[in-house]
Amino acid sequence: MSLKLIHFPQSRSLRVLWALYELGVDAQIDARPFDLSQLKTEDYRRINPLGKAPVFFDGDQRLVESVAITEYIANKYADGRLTRDPQDARYGEYLQWLHFGEAGMGGYVNMLIAQTALLPEEQRSPPLKAWAEKEVKNCLNFIEQHLGEDGYILDAFSIADISLVYPLFLIKVTRNGGLLDEKTNAYFKRATARDAWKRACEVQA
Ligand SMILES: N[C@@H](CCC(=O)N[C@@H](CS)C(=O)NCC(=O)O)C(=O)O
Known part of the structure:
Protein backbone atom coordinates (compact mmCIF):
# COMPACT_ATOMS: atom_id res chain seq x y z
CA MET A 1 0.00 0.00 0.00
CA SER A 2 1.29 3.45 -0.86
CA LEU A 3 -0.88 6.14 0.64
CA LYS A 4 -0.10 9.84 0.40
CA LEU A 5 -1.96 12.91 1.62
CA ILE A 6 -1.21 16.40 0.41
CA HIS A 7 -2.05 18.34 3.53
CA PHE A 8 -2.78 22.04 3.88
CA PRO A 9 -2.99 22.96 7.58
CA GLN A 10 -6.47 24.09 8.66
CA SER A 11 -8.01 23.03 5.34
CA ARG A 12 -10.36 20.08 4.82
CA SER A 13 -7.32 17.81 4.61
CA LEU A 14 -7.41 18.06 8.41
CA ARG A 15 -10.36 15.64 8.29
CA VAL A 16 -8.23 13.12 6.41
CA LEU A 17 -5.20 13.50 8.68
CA TRP A 18 -7.41 13.22 11.77
CA ALA A 19 -8.96 10.02 10.38
CA LEU A 20 -5.53 8.55 9.54
CA TYR A 21 -4.36 9.16 13.11
CA GLU A 22 -7.57 7.90 14.71
CA LEU A 23 -7.41 4.74 12.62
CA GLY A 24 -3.66 4.22 12.96
CA VAL A 25 -3.21 4.02 9.18
CA ASP A 26 0.21 5.04 7.85
CA ALA A 27 0.47 7.45 4.94
CA GLN A 28 3.08 9.80 3.60
CA ILE A 29 2.11 13.35 4.56
CA ASP A 30 3.18 16.10 2.19
CA ALA A 31 2.34 19.26 4.15
CA ARG A 32 2.22 22.54 2.23
CA PRO A 33 1.35 26.10 3.24
CA PHE A 34 -2.35 26.82 2.81
CA ASP A 35 -1.84 29.58 0.30
CA LEU A 36 -4.91 29.97 -1.92
CA SER A 37 -2.88 31.34 -4.85
CA GLN A 38 -0.65 28.21 -4.85
CA LEU A 39 -3.73 26.03 -5.21
CA LYS A 40 -4.54 27.70 -8.52
CA THR A 41 -1.15 27.23 -10.20
CA GLU A 42 -0.79 24.92 -13.20
CA ASP A 43 1.56 22.72 -11.22
CA TYR A 44 -0.96 22.20 -8.46
CA ARG A 45 -3.86 21.73 -10.89
CA ARG A 46 -1.93 18.84 -12.37
CA ILE A 47 -2.22 17.25 -8.94
CA ASN A 48 -5.81 18.36 -8.29
CA PRO A 49 -7.64 19.79 -11.33
CA LEU A 50 -10.12 21.47 -8.98
CA GLY A 51 -7.36 23.55 -7.42
CA LYS A 52 -8.56 22.65 -3.92
CA ALA A 53 -7.53 20.76 -0.80
CA PRO A 54 -7.31 17.88 -0.02
CA VAL A 55 -5.73 15.40 -2.43
CA PHE A 56 -5.13 11.83 -1.40
CA PHE A 57 -3.38 9.11 -3.38
CA ASP A 58 -3.66 5.38 -3.00
CA GLY A 59 -1.01 4.31 -5.49
CA ASP A 60 -2.20 5.73 -8.83
CA GLN A 61 -5.68 6.40 -7.59
CA ARG A 62 -6.43 10.02 -6.73
CA LEU A 63 -9.28 11.12 -4.46
CA VAL A 64 -10.25 14.74 -3.79
CA GLU A 65 -13.36 14.70 -1.53
CA SER A 66 -12.42 14.88 2.14
CA VAL A 67 -15.34 12.96 3.66
CA ALA A 68 -15.22 10.28 0.96
CA ILE A 69 -11.49 9.89 1.65
CA THR A 70 -12.07 9.30 5.37
CA GLU A 71 -14.66 6.64 4.54
CA TYR A 72 -12.33 5.05 1.98
CA ILE A 73 -9.49 4.80 4.48
CA ALA A 74 -11.68 3.44 7.27
CA ASN A 75 -13.31 0.79 5.09
CA LYS A 76 -10.33 -0.19 2.99
CA TYR A 77 -7.48 0.00 5.50
CA ALA A 78 -9.03 -0.20 8.97
CA ASP A 79 -11.69 -2.94 8.76
CA GLY A 80 -14.50 -0.41 8.88
CA ARG A 81 -13.46 0.92 12.29
CA LEU A 82 -15.18 4.24 13.17
CA THR A 83 -17.87 3.51 10.55
CA ARG A 84 -21.21 1.67 10.83
CA ASP A 85 -22.22 -1.52 9.14
CA PRO A 86 -25.41 -1.49 7.01
CA GLN A 87 -26.90 -3.95 9.52
CA ASP A 88 -26.31 -1.53 12.40
CA ALA A 89 -29.55 0.03 13.68
CA ARG A 90 -27.98 3.48 13.34
N1 LIG B 1 -16.07 19.20 -0.87
C1 LIG B 1 -14.64 19.35 -0.91
C2 LIG B 1 -14.33 20.83 -0.71
C3 LIG B 1 -12.89 21.16 -0.95
C4 LIG B 1 -12.60 22.59 -0.60
O1 LIG B 1 -13.40 23.50 -0.84
N2 LIG B 1 -11.41 22.84 0.00
C5 LIG B 1 -11.04 24.17 0.38
C6 LIG B 1 -10.10 24.13 1.58
S1 LIG B 1 -10.93 23.72 3.07
C7 LIG B 1 -10.24 24.82 -0.72
O2 LIG B 1 -9.43 24.17 -1.34
N3 LIG B 1 -10.44 26.12 -0.92
C8 LIG B 1 -9.69 26.88 -1.87
C9 LIG B 1 -10.55 27.43 -2.95
O3 LIG B 1 -11.75 27.11 -3.01
O4 LIG B 1 -10.04 28.22 -3.72
C10 LIG B 1 -14.02 18.46 0.20
O5 LIG B 1 -14.66 18.25 1.23
O6 LIG B 1 -12.90 17.97 0.02
Missing part, protein backbone atom coordinates in the same frame (compact mmCIF):
# COMPACT_ATOMS: atom_id res chain seq x y z
CA TYR A 91 -26.53 2.99 9.87
CA GLY A 92 -28.93 5.51 8.29
CA GLU A 93 -28.15 8.14 10.91
CA TYR A 94 -24.45 7.46 10.52
CA LEU A 95 -24.62 8.08 6.77
CA GLN A 96 -26.75 11.17 7.25
CA TRP A 97 -24.30 12.81 9.67
CA LEU A 98 -21.27 11.70 7.70
CA HIS A 99 -22.59 13.55 4.65
CA PHE A 100 -24.26 16.40 6.49
CA GLY A 101 -20.88 17.75 7.62
CA GLU A 102 -19.92 18.57 4.03
CA ALA A 103 -22.92 18.19 1.69
CA GLY A 104 -25.46 19.60 4.15
CA MET A 105 -23.59 22.46 5.73
CA GLY A 106 -20.27 23.00 3.90
CA GLY A 107 -21.73 25.39 1.31
CA TYR A 108 -23.43 27.61 3.91
CA VAL A 109 -20.30 27.67 6.07
CA ASN A 110 -18.19 28.58 3.03
CA MET A 111 -20.53 31.47 2.25
CA LEU A 112 -20.42 32.66 5.84
CA ILE A 113 -16.64 32.66 6.01
CA ALA A 114 -16.41 34.35 2.61
CA GLN A 115 -18.71 37.09 3.88
CA THR A 116 -17.02 37.51 7.26
CA ALA A 117 -13.36 36.66 6.71
CA LEU A 118 -12.18 35.70 3.22
CA LEU A 119 -13.49 38.48 1.00
CA PRO A 120 -12.14 42.01 1.26
CA GLU A 121 -14.64 44.25 3.10
CA GLU A 122 -15.67 46.09 -0.08
CA GLN A 123 -16.72 42.85 -1.77
CA ARG A 124 -18.90 41.62 1.08
CA SER A 125 -22.68 41.70 0.88
CA PRO A 126 -24.72 42.20 4.09
CA PRO A 127 -27.78 40.35 2.68
CA LEU A 128 -25.63 37.37 1.69
CA LYS A 129 -23.95 37.38 5.08
CA ALA A 130 -27.35 37.43 6.81
CA TRP A 131 -28.59 34.58 4.60
CA ALA A 132 -25.48 32.46 5.26
CA GLU A 133 -25.72 33.11 9.01
CA LYS A 134 -29.38 32.05 9.04
CA GLU A 135 -28.61 28.84 7.14
CA VAL A 136 -25.59 28.01 9.31
CA LYS A 137 -27.71 28.53 12.44
CA ASN A 138 -30.32 26.22 10.97
CA CYS A 139 -27.65 23.51 10.51
CA LEU A 140 -26.26 24.10 13.99
CA ASN A 141 -29.75 23.80 15.52
CA PHE A 142 -30.21 20.48 13.75
CA ILE A 143 -26.93 19.19 15.20
CA GLU A 144 -27.76 20.53 18.66
CA GLN A 145 -31.14 18.74 18.69
CA HIS A 146 -29.33 15.44 18.24
CA LEU A 147 -26.49 15.94 20.71
CA GLY A 148 -26.64 14.61 24.23
CA GLU A 149 -24.93 16.20 27.22
CA ASP A 150 -21.88 14.05 26.55
CA GLY A 151 -20.59 11.67 23.90
CA TYR A 152 -20.70 12.13 20.15
CA ILE A 153 -23.29 12.49 17.41
CA LEU A 154 -23.99 8.73 17.54
CA ASP A 155 -23.48 6.56 20.62
CA ALA A 156 -19.71 6.35 20.00
CA PHE A 157 -17.09 8.38 18.12
CA SER A 158 -17.15 7.74 14.37
CA ILE A 159 -15.95 9.36 11.18
CA ALA A 160 -19.33 11.16 11.14
CA ASP A 161 -17.87 13.25 14.00
CA ILE A 162 -14.77 13.93 11.92
CA SER A 163 -17.03 15.19 9.16
CA LEU A 164 -19.15 17.39 11.48
CA VAL A 165 -16.43 18.84 13.67
CA TYR A 166 -14.48 20.32 10.75
CA PRO A 167 -17.16 22.91 9.81
CA LEU A 168 -17.51 23.74 13.51
CA PHE A 169 -13.76 24.39 13.53
CA LEU A 170 -14.10 26.64 10.45
CA ILE A 171 -16.93 28.58 12.09
CA LYS A 172 -14.83 29.11 15.20
CA VAL A 173 -11.51 29.89 13.53
CA THR A 174 -13.18 32.62 11.46
CA ARG A 175 -14.57 34.22 14.62
CA ASN A 176 -18.14 33.12 14.04
CA GLY A 177 -18.03 30.86 17.10
CA GLY A 178 -20.77 32.90 18.80
CA LEU A 179 -23.22 30.97 16.59
CA LEU A 180 -22.53 27.73 18.47
CA ASP A 181 -24.70 27.02 21.49
CA GLU A 182 -23.40 25.52 24.74
CA LYS A 183 -24.07 21.89 23.80
CA THR A 184 -22.36 22.19 20.43
CA ASN A 185 -19.42 24.01 21.98
CA ALA A 186 -19.06 21.19 24.51
CA TYR A 187 -19.23 18.64 21.67
CA PHE A 188 -16.50 20.53 19.78
CA LYS A 189 -14.36 20.67 22.92
CA ARG A 190 -14.78 16.94 23.53
CA ALA A 191 -13.93 15.94 19.97
CA THR A 192 -10.92 18.26 19.75
CA ALA A 193 -9.55 16.96 23.06
CA ARG A 194 -8.81 13.68 21.28
CA ASP A 195 -5.12 12.94 20.74
CA ALA A 196 -5.56 12.29 17.02
CA TRP A 197 -7.10 15.74 16.45
CA LYS A 198 -4.29 17.38 18.42
CA ARG A 199 -1.64 15.48 16.48
CA ALA A 200 -3.27 16.43 13.18
CA CYS A 201 -3.31 20.12 14.17
CA GLU A 202 0.38 19.99 15.05
CA VAL A 203 1.40 19.07 11.49
CA GLN A 204 2.63 22.26 9.87
CA ALA A 205 4.01 22.97 6.40
Whole structure:
Protein backbone atom coordinates (compact mmCIF):
# COMPACT_ATOMS: atom_id res chain seq x y z
CA MET A 1 0.00 0.00 0.00
CA SER A 2 1.29 3.45 -0.86
CA LEU A 3 -0.88 6.14 0.64
CA LYS A 4 -0.10 9.84 0.40
CA LEU A 5 -1.96 12.91 1.62
CA ILE A 6 -1.21 16.40 0.41
CA HIS A 7 -2.05 18.34 3.53
CA PHE A 8 -2.78 22.04 3.88
CA PRO A 9 -2.99 22.96 7.58
CA GLN A 10 -6.47 24.09 8.66
CA SER A 11 -8.01 23.03 5.34
CA ARG A 12 -10.36 20.08 4.82
CA SER A 13 -7.32 17.81 4.61
CA LEU A 14 -7.41 18.06 8.41
CA ARG A 15 -10.36 15.64 8.29
CA VAL A 16 -8.23 13.12 6.41
CA LEU A 17 -5.20 13.50 8.68
CA TRP A 18 -7.41 13.22 11.77
CA ALA A 19 -8.96 10.02 10.38
CA LEU A 20 -5.53 8.55 9.54
CA TYR A 21 -4.36 9.16 13.11
CA GLU A 22 -7.57 7.90 14.71
CA LEU A 23 -7.41 4.74 12.62
CA GLY A 24 -3.66 4.22 12.96
CA VAL A 25 -3.21 4.02 9.18
CA ASP A 26 0.21 5.04 7.85
CA ALA A 27 0.47 7.45 4.94
CA GLN A 28 3.08 9.80 3.60
CA ILE A 29 2.11 13.35 4.56
CA ASP A 30 3.18 16.10 2.19
CA ALA A 31 2.34 19.26 4.15
CA ARG A 32 2.22 22.54 2.23
CA PRO A 33 1.35 26.10 3.24
CA PHE A 34 -2.35 26.82 2.81
CA ASP A 35 -1.84 29.58 0.30
CA LEU A 36 -4.91 29.97 -1.92
CA SER A 37 -2.88 31.34 -4.85
CA GLN A 38 -0.65 28.21 -4.85
CA LEU A 39 -3.73 26.03 -5.21
CA LYS A 40 -4.54 27.70 -8.52
CA THR A 41 -1.15 27.23 -10.20
CA GLU A 42 -0.79 24.92 -13.20
CA ASP A 43 1.56 22.72 -11.22
CA TYR A 44 -0.96 22.20 -8.46
CA ARG A 45 -3.86 21.73 -10.89
CA ARG A 46 -1.93 18.84 -12.37
CA ILE A 47 -2.22 17.25 -8.94
CA ASN A 48 -5.81 18.36 -8.29
CA PRO A 49 -7.64 19.79 -11.33
CA LEU A 50 -10.12 21.47 -8.98
CA GLY A 51 -7.36 23.55 -7.42
CA LYS A 52 -8.56 22.65 -3.92
CA ALA A 53 -7.53 20.76 -0.80
CA PRO A 54 -7.31 17.88 -0.02
CA VAL A 55 -5.73 15.40 -2.43
CA PHE A 56 -5.13 11.83 -1.40
CA PHE A 57 -3.38 9.11 -3.38
CA ASP A 58 -3.66 5.38 -3.00
CA GLY A 59 -1.01 4.31 -5.49
CA ASP A 60 -2.20 5.73 -8.83
CA GLN A 61 -5.68 6.40 -7.59
CA ARG A 62 -6.43 10.02 -6.73
CA LEU A 63 -9.28 11.12 -4.46
CA VAL A 64 -10.25 14.74 -3.79
CA GLU A 65 -13.36 14.70 -1.53
CA SER A 66 -12.42 14.88 2.14
CA VAL A 67 -15.34 12.96 3.66
CA ALA A 68 -15.22 10.28 0.96
CA ILE A 69 -11.49 9.89 1.65
CA THR A 70 -12.07 9.30 5.37
CA GLU A 71 -14.66 6.64 4.54
CA TYR A 72 -12.33 5.05 1.98
CA ILE A 73 -9.49 4.80 4.48
CA ALA A 74 -11.68 3.44 7.27
CA ASN A 75 -13.31 0.79 5.09
CA LYS A 76 -10.33 -0.19 2.99
CA TYR A 77 -7.48 0.00 5.50
CA ALA A 78 -9.03 -0.20 8.97
CA ASP A 79 -11.69 -2.94 8.76
CA GLY A 80 -14.50 -0.41 8.88
CA ARG A 81 -13.46 0.92 12.29
CA LEU A 82 -15.18 4.24 13.17
CA THR A 83 -17.87 3.51 10.55
CA ARG A 84 -21.21 1.67 10.83
CA ASP A 85 -22.22 -1.52 9.14
CA PRO A 86 -25.41 -1.49 7.01
CA GLN A 87 -26.90 -3.95 9.52
CA ASP A 88 -26.31 -1.53 12.40
CA ALA A 89 -29.55 0.03 13.68
CA ARG A 90 -27.98 3.48 13.34
CA TYR A 91 -26.53 2.99 9.87
CA GLY A 92 -28.93 5.51 8.29
CA GLU A 93 -28.15 8.14 10.91
CA TYR A 94 -24.45 7.46 10.52
CA LEU A 95 -24.62 8.08 6.77
CA GLN A 96 -26.75 11.17 7.25
CA TRP A 97 -24.30 12.81 9.67
CA LEU A 98 -21.27 11.70 7.70
CA HIS A 99 -22.59 13.55 4.65
CA PHE A 100 -24.26 16.40 6.49
CA GLY A 101 -20.88 17.75 7.62
CA GLU A 102 -19.92 18.57 4.03
CA ALA A 103 -22.92 18.19 1.69
CA GLY A 104 -25.46 19.60 4.15
CA MET A 105 -23.59 22.46 5.73
CA GLY A 106 -20.27 23.00 3.90
CA GLY A 107 -21.73 25.39 1.31
CA TYR A 108 -23.43 27.61 3.91
CA VAL A 109 -20.30 27.67 6.07
CA ASN A 110 -18.19 28.58 3.03
CA MET A 111 -20.53 31.47 2.25
CA LEU A 112 -20.42 32.66 5.84
CA ILE A 113 -16.64 32.66 6.01
CA ALA A 114 -16.41 34.35 2.61
CA GLN A 115 -18.71 37.09 3.88
CA THR A 116 -17.02 37.51 7.26
CA ALA A 117 -13.36 36.66 6.71
CA LEU A 118 -12.18 35.70 3.22
CA LEU A 119 -13.49 38.48 1.00
CA PRO A 120 -12.14 42.01 1.26
CA GLU A 121 -14.64 44.25 3.10
CA GLU A 122 -15.67 46.09 -0.08
CA GLN A 123 -16.72 42.85 -1.77
CA ARG A 124 -18.90 41.62 1.08
CA SER A 125 -22.68 41.70 0.88
CA PRO A 126 -24.72 42.20 4.09
CA PRO A 127 -27.78 40.35 2.68
CA LEU A 128 -25.63 37.37 1.69
CA LYS A 129 -23.95 37.38 5.08
CA ALA A 130 -27.35 37.43 6.81
CA TRP A 131 -28.59 34.58 4.60
CA ALA A 132 -25.48 32.46 5.26
CA GLU A 133 -25.72 33.11 9.01
CA LYS A 134 -29.38 32.05 9.04
CA GLU A 135 -28.61 28.84 7.14
CA VAL A 136 -25.59 28.01 9.31
CA LYS A 137 -27.71 28.53 12.44
CA ASN A 138 -30.32 26.22 10.97
CA CYS A 139 -27.65 23.51 10.51
CA LEU A 140 -26.26 24.10 13.99
CA ASN A 141 -29.75 23.80 15.52
CA PHE A 142 -30.21 20.48 13.75
CA ILE A 143 -26.93 19.19 15.20
CA GLU A 144 -27.76 20.53 18.66
CA GLN A 145 -31.14 18.74 18.69
CA HIS A 146 -29.33 15.44 18.24
CA LEU A 147 -26.49 15.94 20.71
CA GLY A 148 -26.64 14.61 24.23
CA GLU A 149 -24.93 16.20 27.22
CA ASP A 150 -21.88 14.05 26.55
CA GLY A 151 -20.59 11.67 23.90
CA TYR A 152 -20.70 12.13 20.15
CA ILE A 153 -23.29 12.49 17.41
CA LEU A 154 -23.99 8.73 17.54
CA ASP A 155 -23.48 6.56 20.62
CA ALA A 156 -19.71 6.35 20.00
CA PHE A 157 -17.09 8.38 18.12
CA SER A 158 -17.15 7.74 14.37
CA ILE A 159 -15.95 9.36 11.18
CA ALA A 160 -19.33 11.16 11.14
CA ASP A 161 -17.87 13.25 14.00
CA ILE A 162 -14.77 13.93 11.92
CA SER A 163 -17.03 15.19 9.16
CA LEU A 164 -19.15 17.39 11.48
CA VAL A 165 -16.43 18.84 13.67
CA TYR A 166 -14.48 20.32 10.75
CA PRO A 167 -17.16 22.91 9.81
CA LEU A 168 -17.51 23.74 13.51
CA PHE A 169 -13.76 24.39 13.53
CA LEU A 170 -14.10 26.64 10.45
CA ILE A 171 -16.93 28.58 12.09
CA LYS A 172 -14.83 29.11 15.20
CA VAL A 173 -11.51 29.89 13.53
CA THR A 174 -13.18 32.62 11.46
CA ARG A 175 -14.57 34.22 14.62
CA ASN A 176 -18.14 33.12 14.04
CA GLY A 177 -18.03 30.86 17.10
CA GLY A 178 -20.77 32.90 18.80
CA LEU A 179 -23.22 30.97 16.59
CA LEU A 180 -22.53 27.73 18.47
CA ASP A 181 -24.70 27.02 21.49
CA GLU A 182 -23.40 25.52 24.74
CA LYS A 183 -24.07 21.89 23.80
CA THR A 184 -22.36 22.19 20.43
CA ASN A 185 -19.42 24.01 21.98
CA ALA A 186 -19.06 21.19 24.51
CA TYR A 187 -19.23 18.64 21.67
CA PHE A 188 -16.50 20.53 19.78
CA LYS A 189 -14.36 20.67 22.92
CA ARG A 190 -14.78 16.94 23.53
CA ALA A 191 -13.93 15.94 19.97
CA THR A 192 -10.92 18.26 19.75
CA ALA A 193 -9.55 16.96 23.06
CA ARG A 194 -8.81 13.68 21.28
CA ASP A 195 -5.12 12.94 20.74
CA ALA A 196 -5.56 12.29 17.02
CA TRP A 197 -7.10 15.74 16.45
CA LYS A 198 -4.29 17.38 18.42
CA ARG A 199 -1.64 15.48 16.48
CA ALA A 200 -3.27 16.43 13.18
CA CYS A 201 -3.31 20.12 14.17
CA GLU A 202 0.38 19.99 15.05
CA VAL A 203 1.40 19.07 11.49
CA GLN A 204 2.63 22.26 9.87
CA ALA A 205 4.01 22.97 6.40
N1 LIG B 1 -16.07 19.20 -0.87
C1 LIG B 1 -14.64 19.35 -0.91
C2 LIG B 1 -14.33 20.83 -0.71
C3 LIG B 1 -12.89 21.16 -0.95
C4 LIG B 1 -12.60 22.59 -0.60
O1 LIG B 1 -13.40 23.50 -0.84
N2 LIG B 1 -11.41 22.84 0.00
C5 LIG B 1 -11.04 24.17 0.38
C6 LIG B 1 -10.10 24.13 1.58
S1 LIG B 1 -10.93 23.72 3.07
C7 LIG B 1 -10.24 24.82 -0.72
O2 LIG B 1 -9.43 24.17 -1.34
N3 LIG B 1 -10.44 26.12 -0.92
C8 LIG B 1 -9.69 26.88 -1.87
C9 LIG B 1 -10.55 27.43 -2.95
O3 LIG B 1 -11.75 27.11 -3.01
O4 LIG B 1 -10.04 28.22 -3.72
C10 LIG B 1 -14.02 18.46 0.20
O5 LIG B 1 -14.66 18.25 1.23
O6 LIG B 1 -12.90 17.97 0.02
